[in-house]
Amino acid sequence: MSAGSEERVGFFTDTSVCIGCKACEVACKEWNAIPEDGLSLSGMSYDNTQALGASTWRHVAFIEQPRPEGRTELPLTEPASANGPRHGDGGPAGDMRWLMSSDVCKHCTHAACLDVCPTGSLFRTEFGTVVVQEDICNGCGYCVPACPYGVIEQRPDDGRAFKCTLCYDRLGAGQEPACAKACPTESIRFGPLDELRERAALRVDQLHKEGVTEARLYGHDPDNGVGGDGAFFLLLDRPEVYGLPPDPVVTTRDLPTMWKHAGAAALSLLGGLALSFALPGRGRR
Template sequence: MRENLLSGPEPDPARDAGHRDAPPRVGFFTDTSVCIGCKACEVACKEWNAVPEDGMTLTGMSYDNTGGLGASTWRHVAFIEQPVPAGRTELPLVGPDTGGDGTAQGGADASGMRWLMSSDVCKHCTHAACLDVCPTGSLFRTEFGTVVVQEDICNGCGVCVPACPYGVIEQRPTDGRAFKCTLCYDRLGAGQEPACAKACPTESIQFGPLDELRERAALRVDQLHEAGVTEARLYGHEPDNGVGGDGAFFLLLDEPEVYGLPPDPVVTTRDLGTMWRHAGMAALSLAGGAALSFALPALTRPKGRR
């Protein structure tokens, strides 16, 4: 097992976490170009994981009434309404098998507006700051490369919440413990796919070995570009990005900020080692200065007065 890395290339996080016979790393590829906003993933996630309701209140501002990810919303389908980009009336090619005969979920309506829909989830980062800062070991890296919270060990300290560069993990107000997506760890152990991917009717949420998903995603982007959807891009797929690559990455039809995603996320514990070294050096300097302040008068005192 190699020394734990806080940043940089990390090809096999599961084995480096101590899982010697780890299977290939798995994750999610979410193709937002075929998301229809049905929220089947949200419902399936809640049902399988017994996630409690999260308010059931209407915002009055959008069809998106869950608002965002949180302790009781592990899958969140965003509804983004925006004017169609200049010079475009529709986004062709709904899915990989349509042959370009359909209109993508972001197609314009009569008012010149379009919907961008995206099912967001915990990114299961290669370098997970939430895991790095957890003082109780509640957060751990599974043999599948995912990051899971053990709710029976969490003490509700909340240190993991500000550590997440995506703002995913949250404490539940009723008891203070932190919760987030587990990528259905129990289902993975039984050889099943996560509930959200199983329930998705358009295969917008795809589950499988991460390397295979990255290849599939690159082909999908090329397909969309050939169809004229030049704004299609991948987000979170690069193994050398600020978090070492995400275990859940996305195909987007606009800038990440439009979807509420940070444009250039960086693991917040990246400089932790350097910070501790600097703190240690500062402490040694203070201790040396204090010792010198006591020793110097004795060293400079006249010989006859010693």
Template sequence: MSEERVGFFTDTSVCIGCKACEVACKEWNAIPEDGISLTGMSYDNTEALGASTWRHVAFIEQPRPDGRTELPLADGAPKPAAAGDGGAGGAGGAGDMRWLMSSDVCKHCTHSACLDVCPTGSLFRTEFGTVVVQEDICNGCGYCVPACPYGVIEQRKDDGRAFKCTMCYDRLGAGQEPACAKACPTESIQFGPLDELRERAAARVEALHGEGVPEARLYGEDPDNGVGGDGAFFLLLDKPEVYGLPPDPVVTTRDLPSMWRHAAAAAAGLAAAAAVAFLPAGGRGR
């Protein structure tokens, strides 16, 4: 990488579910419309990340822990409008219930299985440490789809090519922040150097714990996790599974080196056996 690695820190505790990030992403990247029909799933009209949804705001309704009605805001963050009759940000809701809101996105993994399996070089790592699909090179093979441990990548039905978040690579090259982070009114989506974001996130979790929110935790920030750390990580208010995230993601191609070694050894053994089998009968007995 020629530039400092950058990424996203998404603080779900201050997300108000406004979907400004979804709209900004679609507008800037000229992504086809989707989510027009009502799904019956609260206000979650897009349901999941996909080829035409590079940012997805999830709405999870659940009982409030310990009867709390409000969460403390991040230092310097503007106070959001409540997402219901009470509560701020990701703890919006009414009465004894709350919504957990989270803007999901491609994780831009340090160890990216999608890069390992792409046969055309369509997927590449940029100078900013992000992972981008070059749509004009993608041949629609679909190998990257099952390789992603987060289920982020999807092929478009009309031509089979794969699409996902680019972290607004074109904007980064011009010295601008991604459209979703710029549009976020509560600074739930924060963009910057990854090391700085990790420090900021750790301080935010510590502050929340001090304010009586023990369930606050980070997800994807650890460089020693199964994907070598995510370039887009999250502060969550419940277990990852509640948000539809795998609890222990692992790069799906981690065993490829050992598999190739075993395959090479097996091939060598077969070649030796074949050579012996084709020796003249007299030669084998000598």
């Protein structure tokens, strides 16, 4: 960020308190006037949006998995009756748990989508976030494979790319993003990125002391493969379980080296051509 710009802000999503209510998805769609992306049931889980996309800028994942051994089991319903075991009895339902997480564009420090955009449609805001200007996007699609998280998508009707803007218009008016405003459990926290990282570290320490040893942060490290994410997470399992890459790397990392090698190859080719013209001339003398 340049001198005189605003303090960098972002999201910290604490999945340990996400209840899967999807209020963030609804608030995002309503504020940004995002078109609906299908109301049919997927048949796979309660997660019907399934992934981030051009018309899904916030996505609440529902992950059902066996309950880890050693975790405290709470009696979620009344004791077992003659009809069979209940959720908390250690029966089939009691052996499962839900992991829920509201995913979003990571607003990377080193954003490959910015590197490959030929029109300047993608730009870095004064808040350190990454935004697509839809009126400048030409639909080339270069940003789609460039994103290491698979966030950006093109709308099929006109080919333009869309993703989360971190409610750039609300930030300019001194308001927090719509998703964070709507979250009833404060699973989605918005604020200065440095403060969020400190808060997240304290939260992980707290969970570890309470016996939730699998709690970990994802995307918070400024030394990771994308220079740190502007939207990072507290997870209760490995990133792959949530559909996140375990070690994301900016896809344009090797571009400077590639251009250097290409330049050297071009110079060698030009030198060879010049030499091939010079040698016949010497023979005629």
